[in-house]
Amino acid sequence: MSTISAQHPYQQDQSSPAHSPAKGRGLIRNILNTLSLSAIIGLLPVTAEAAESGNTLSDVSPALAQADQTLVGKELWQRAGLSARDRSLVTVAALVARNQSYLLPRELERALENGVKPAELSELINHLAYYAGWDNALNAANICHVIFADHKIPSEQLPAVDPELLSFDKEAEDQRQSFVSSTYGEVSQGVVDYTQTQLFLDLWRRPDLAPRDRSLITVSALVASGQPEQIGFHLNKAMDNGLKQKEAGEALTQLAFYAGWPKVFSALPVVKDVLNKRQK
Amino acid sequence: MSTISAQHPYQQDQSSPAHSPAKGRGLIRNILNTLSLSAIIGLLPVTAEAAESGNTLSDVSPALAQADQTLVGKELWQRAGLSARDRSLVTVAALVARNQSYLLPRELERALENGVKPAELSELINHLAYYAGWDNALNAANICHVIFADHKIPSEQLPAVDPELLSFDKEAEDQRQSFVSSTYGEVSQGVVDYTQTQLFLDLWRRPDLAPRDRSLITVSALVASGQPEQIGFHLNKAMDNGLKQKEAGEALTQLAFYAGWPKVFSALPVVKDVLNKRQK
Amino acid sequence: MSTISAQHPYQQDQSSPAHSPAKGRGLIRNILNTLSLSAIIGLLPVTAEAAESGNTLSDVSPALAQADQTLVGKELWQRAGLSARDRSLVTVAALVARNQSYLLPRELERALENGVKPAELSELINHLAYYAGWDNALNAANICHVIFADHKIPSEQLPAVDPELLSFDKEAEDQRQSFVSSTYGEVSQGVVDYTQTQLFLDLWRRPDLAPRDRSLITVSALVASGQPEQIGFHLNKAMDNGLKQKEAGEALTQLAFYAGWPKVFSALPVVKDVLNKRQK
Structure with missing residues (x-):
């Protein structure tokens, strides 16, 4: 264990004695000596035999x-x-x-x-x-x-820190930002500003994940987090970006298992409403 | 550590060289050599003395x-x-x-x-x-x-994979499925289909957990996950399955501590509404 | 590993043979022999070199x-x-x-x-x-x-178990409790009772965290948990306790990064509504 790092993320750019690796190693030793049962079984134990026979999960269900x-x-x-x-x-x-x-x-x-x-x-x-x-x-x-x-x-x-960004619809972005700024600028100008500079003028324009895929993961994250109230905007954006209705329905089927049925049933009315309005 | 399994769940049914235990063991050794402080203190350390005197938590609060x-x-x-x-x-x-x-x-x-x-x-x-x-x-x-x-x-x-299933109210299930299918079939036929085949015709009919208990844990999960919009259907089902009003109220008391007060206060209006409507 | 505690929190006040440290140590040894790959990589590995050069995260993004x-x-x-x-x-x-x-x-x-x-x-x-x-x-x-x-x-x-409590506005608390009791007493008297005894007559009056700071962390927790429906009451209480509008807006900016944009955008309408009503 001699190469264990004592530094956690926040300490990486620090060199104060209080955060020195040597001090940290001593701390780790102390901690390793004191692991509790609840700690250890949090480590997802799978016996070699169980893994080989695939019966770990079946030992419970x-x-x-x-x-x-x-x-x-x-x-x-x-x-x-x-x-x-x-x-x-x-x-x-x-x-x-x-x-x-x-x-x-x-x-x-x-x-x-x-x-x-x-x-x-x-x-x-x-x-x-x-x-x-x-x-x-x-x-x-x-x-x-x-x-x-x-x-x-x-x-x-890996994607570059500052790649050449995708082009974007300036008029639509101006409209979006204008709406958000006039609605919430007095509440939190910081949120309004970063929404434009970090998200819509930068993150969404990074080339290594297609806008349609960004939309797909955004909608999936919203369904999985139980935030149906945020799905409408992003599902519309997803379909503008090329996501098909059938794909959205199957994404919900996938999420029923991975995020649980109730999350999907909370999303269904919103998804239905978006689809209905787009068909008109 | 010679018996450490290199296989995680997804690898259990695979035998490609890329996922061989030997390769994995090397990887694990590399990882064990590189544990960070933030990793170790995620291991819930409790000293033996602290555990014996019960004062680990009291060292903080x-x-x-x-x-x-x-x-x-x-x-x-x-x-x-x-x-x-x-x-x-x-x-x-x-x-x-x-x-x-x-x-x-x-x-x-x-x-x-x-x-x-x-x-x-x-x-x-x-x-x-x-x-x-x-x-x-x-x-x-x-x-x-x-x-x-x-x-x-x-x-x-342990419950069998395919036990003899409990009987069920076919008419009520047909009505439920008919409603869900007509409402959301065009949105996600996959969700609609699995809801019937996996959940209501199978899971809910498995005999090793009584329907009333399945309802109790379902409602508890919904309260704890902050999904009050899904509680109405399942609380009604719980009370149809035999859960008493007093028990529901005490389940909320239990959940106030284990899921936090705000989750319970978001559930209270829905629970009250269900109780009121059932009394009429 | 000889000082590893076999006791987890629930066992701390028990002395039955089934939970003896000796038995637990054997169990821990068994578990340590069976750690899976997925367990180990859940341990947040950071190489010493990576930590020193700060490039662990940059190896992914x-x-x-x-x-x-x-x-x-x-x-x-x-x-x-x-x-x-x-x-x-x-x-x-x-x-x-x-x-x-x-x-x-x-x-x-x-x-x-x-x-x-x-x-x-x-x-x-x-x-x-x-x-x-x-x-x-x-x-x-x-x-x-x-x-x-x-x-x-x-x-x-550390704060004492039973410190001298801060004074409180008895009339306001009586009103709050009267409202909650009349609204939800029949649903869950346990929740209603503990809300007063544990929270408003005790927790909120503990002196080692100022009421304004308690309000700030409560509102932050509600935003971060995606419970906008609970923000109104506590944001008003926060501002009654001295939180400034500008501070609330910057708390949302901080939370956009630490809890994610959608959580903040679900909170914004509620925060705006509270601010508007207080200005009248």
């Missing part, structure tokens, strides 16, 4: 284990109407939005196998920092970091 | 430590109107619904002591896979797996 | 890493309208309310550096036990315990 292998493990991913690649975007977005680390490694692996590019996963995490929260994204990046290292993803494949 | 031992640790569980066994169902459901691993071990232990059967905990987790999300359930099962192993629960006590 | 160091790491904290100390209260409250452990260590450290007193952090956690949930607070306390130990915070600095 054989029915759930079977559903995880067949219904959710295979059938769901092969349904028509939404590609396996898109289902991975929906699924990873739901897990990151809910800050759920348990299935994230397997779903990041599956995303790569389903054809989601590492650059797209990188941008998904970057995008959800703003649409799900900073902790969600940094925690997900920390897990994704291990998956990328395991797959030996070269850094040249 | 003596007032909270006292409330955890007396008010929430004893008084709450002994209140009239809802049995300790039912309070355990409510509490474990709330923790699983919110994906909260910290108190889950102690509350699973307490559930067994309060008379919840292992088969019922198994079905609770299986049920919440669909009503809270896949990650919530698999993460909970992974923790429960250790508790079951510690208690040497034999696999014969 | 260089853009997010830069935003974390500059925009969110510095610029946000130095904005006018809300002190760095208050921003720490907002940020830690958001993390605790969402049960997010990843950034909590660095933000607890930052809170201490920004002048939040240990006694105030203690009371923040105690307060959010009731306003976010028991697991959130006990999990946060467990992490905070390590930070306090590292800073050698003496126990005399």
Whole structure:
């Protein structure tokens, strides 16, 4: 354990003695000596034999284990109407939005196998920092970091800090910003300003995740987080960006399992309303 | 550490070299060499002395430590109107619904002591896979797996994959499905179909958790997840299934502590409305 | 590992053989032998070199890493309208309310550096036990315990279990309780009773966190948890307790990053409505 880092993220750019690695290592030793049972069993133990026979989950619920292998493990991913690649975007977005680390490694692996590019996963995490929260994204990046290292993803494949941005509809953005500014500028000018500079003039124009895919993960994150009141704007934007009605319906089917039925049933009325209004 | 499994759930049914245990073990060694401080202190450290004297929590908040031992640790569980066994169902459901691993071990232990059967905990987790999300359930099962192993629960006590299902009210189910299908079939036929095949014709009819108990954990999960808009249907179903008004009120009291006051205050108007309409 | 405690919180006041440390140690050994890959990579691995060069996050998203160091790491904290100390209260409250452990260590450290007193952090956690949930607070306390130990915070600095309580407006409290009791007493007398005895006659009157600060963390927790329907009452209370309109707006700016944009956009209409009504 001699190479254990004592530094956590906030300490990385600090060099004060109070945060020195040596001091930290001593602290870690003290902590390692004091792990509780509840700590250890939080580590998701899976015995080698159980992993090999696939019976860890079935030691608690054989029915759930079977559903995880067949219904959710295979059938769901092969349904028509939404590609396996898109289902991975929906699924990873739901897990990151809910800050759920348990299935994230397997779903990041599956995303790569389903054809989601590492650059797209990188941008998904970057995008959800703003649409799900900073902790969600940094925690997900920390897990994704291990998956990328395991797959030996070269850094040249990662999106640049300042890439050439996609063009955008200036008139529509001016209208959006004007509406938000006149509605909420007096409440929080900071939110209004960053919404334009960080999100609509920058994040949404980054080229390594297509606008349609950004919309798909945004809507998925909103459904998974239980925020139906925010879905209308983004589902309309998603369909403007090319998402098909059938794809939206299958994204909800995917989310029923990964975010739970009630989250989807809270979203259904909003989705129906958006679809109805667009058909007129 | 030579028996560490390199396989995570998604890898269990795979045998490609890329996912071989040997490769994974190397990866784990690399990771173990690089644990950060923020990682280690996420491990819920409790010193042996602290655990023995019960003063870990009181090293941060003596007032909270006292409330955890007396008010929430004893008084709450002994209140009239809802049995300790039912309070355990409510509490474990709330923790699983919110994906909260910290108190889950102690509350699973307490559930067994309060008379919840292992088969019922198994079905609770299986049920919440669909009503809270896949990650919530698999993460909970992974923790429960250790508790079951510690208690040497034999696999014969676990619910079968395909048990003989309870009978059901076909007319009522036909009406429910007809309403959902006509309302949301064009939005997401997948959600509509699985709602019937997986949930109402299968999950709710599994015999190892009584319908009244399934309703109790469903309502508890909805309150704990902050989804008051979904409570009406399920609270009515719960009371049709035998839940008493007094029990519902005490479930809310339990949830005030385990899910936080605001979640309960958002549920109160819906619960009141349901109770009022049923009295007419 | 010989001093590992086998006791988890619920076991602390038990001495039955089934929960003996010796038995637990054996269990822990078994578990440590069976850690899965998904378990290990949940441990937030950060290599020493990565931590030193600050490039762990940038191995996944260089853009997010830069935003974390500059925009969110510095610029946000130095904005006018809300002190760095208050921003720490907002940020830690958001993390605790969402049960997010990843950034909590660095933000607890930052809170201490920004002048939040240990006694105030203690009371923040105690307060959010009731306003976010028991697991959130006990999990946060467990992490905070390590930070306090590292800073050698003496126990005399912690708030007493039963301090002399602040005075309160008896007439206003009688009105509030009378309204809640008449509205919800028949639904859940337990909730109604504890709301008065535990919250308004006790928690809110504890002296080590000022009422204005309690209000600030309560509103922050509600925004971060996506409960806009509960914000109205507490934002009014916050402003009665001295929170300025500009501060509220900047708290939302802070929360846009730490809880995600959609949570803030769901809160904005409620905040605007409260501000408008108070100006009349």
